[in-house]
Amino acid sequence: MKRKLAFLICALIFVLGCKGFRGVTFRTPSESMSPTIKPGDSVFADPVYYKHSPVKRGDIVVVLDPDGKTNSTGQREMYVKRVIAVGGDKVQVLSAKVYINDRVLDGILGSGEYEADFPVEDFGPAIVPANEYFLVGDNLANSYDSRHWKRSTVTVEGIYGKVTTVKDGKTGEIRYLPD
Numbered sequence: 005m006k007r008k009l010a011f012l013i014c015a016l017i018f019v020l021g022c023k024g025f026r027g028v029t030f031r032t033p034s035e036s037m038s039p040t041i042k043p044g045d046s047v048f049a050d051p052v053y054y055k056h057s058p059v060k061r062g063d064i065v066v067v068l069d070p071d072g073k074t075n076s077t078g079q080r081e082m083y084v085k086r087v088i089a090v091g092g093d094k095v096q097v098l099s100a101k102v103y104i105n106d107r108v109l110d111g112i113l114g115s116g117e118y119e120a121d122f123p124v125e126d127f128g129p130a131i132v133p134a135n136e137y138f139l140v141g142d143n144l145a146n147s148y149d150s151r152h153w154k155r156s157t158v159t160v161e162g163i164y165g166k167v168t169t170v171k172d173g174k175t176g177e178i179r180y181l182p183d
Contacts, residue, residue, distance in 0.1 A: 030082075031173065036141030036148065037084050038119045040064070040112060044173030047084055049165035057183075059137055059160055061104075062111075063087045064167040064181060067139060070155045082164060085139035085149055088113065089132045096128035097151065100144065103128075112142045120145035127151045135159060 029048045032041050041047060041064070049066035059065070069081035089095045094105050100116040100123070102109040118124060124145045132138050136157035141147025150156045170179045 032084055035119055035143050035146050037064070037086070038143045038146075040086075040142045041084060041167075041170055042173065046171040046173065047167045048169040048171075050168050051165035053166040053168070054160050054163060057166075059087055059090065059163065061087055061090055061093075065139070066164040066167060067158055068162050068164055070153050070158050070162055083139075083141075083148070084167060085141055085147075086113070087137045088140055089138035091132050091134040091136055093132045093138070094128075095130050095132060095138050095150075096126075097124060097144070098126050100124040102140070102144070113140070113144060118145035119143045122146075125151070130156060132157055137163070 029046055031046050032043055035043055047064075047066070064084065064086050066082050067085055069083065073081045075081055088102060088109060089104055094103075096103040096106075100118065102113045108114050120143060122145060130138070136159055138150045138157050140149040140151065150158075168181055170181065171177070172179070
C-alpha cells in the first residue's frame with residue numbers, strides 16, 4: 005500500500021512538473037545539418053536543458069536567428085546547428101576543413117566532404133568571446149550559420165534548446181542524441 009501511494013505521489017509530481025514544460029518539435033526544411041539530420045526529419049529541442057547543464061562543443065541546438073530575422077508570421081527564425089567552438093576558442097575554415105585552436109575538428113566536420121556541389125568558403129580566424137558559442141551546420145557547404153551572420157556568435161540566451169531527439173522523416177525511426 006505504501007509503495008502504491010509513493011508511486012502515485014511521484015507520478016503526480018512528475019505530471020505537474022511536466023505540465024508547464026514546452027519544447028519545440030519541427031521538421032527540418034534544409035540540408036544544412038545533413039547527414040546527421042536530413043530534410044524532412046523532425047527534431048525535438050529541450051528548452052530547459054541549458055538551465056542545468058553547460059553548452060558543450062558538439063551539441064546540436066535550436067538557435068534563434070542572431071540577426072533578428074523573422075518568418076512570415078512575424079516570429080523569429082530558428083535554425084538547427086552544431087556548437088563547434090566555445091568562449092576563447094579560435095575558429096578557422098580552410099580548404100573545407102574546420103580548425104578549432106589550430107587543430108582539425110574530427111568527426112563529421114573534419115571530413116572536408118559535404119553534401120553540396122559548390123565550394124566551402126574560407127573563414128577566419130576568429131576568436132569566440134567568453135560565454136559565447138560559434139555554430140555551423142554539419143553540411144558546411146550548404147549552411148547559413150555563424151560564418152554568415154552579422155553577429156557571428158550567440159550567447160546561451162540565444163539558444164532555444166538542445167536537440168535531444170530526431171525522428172527520421174522517411175522511416176519514422178526515433179534517435180536520441182547523446183548528452
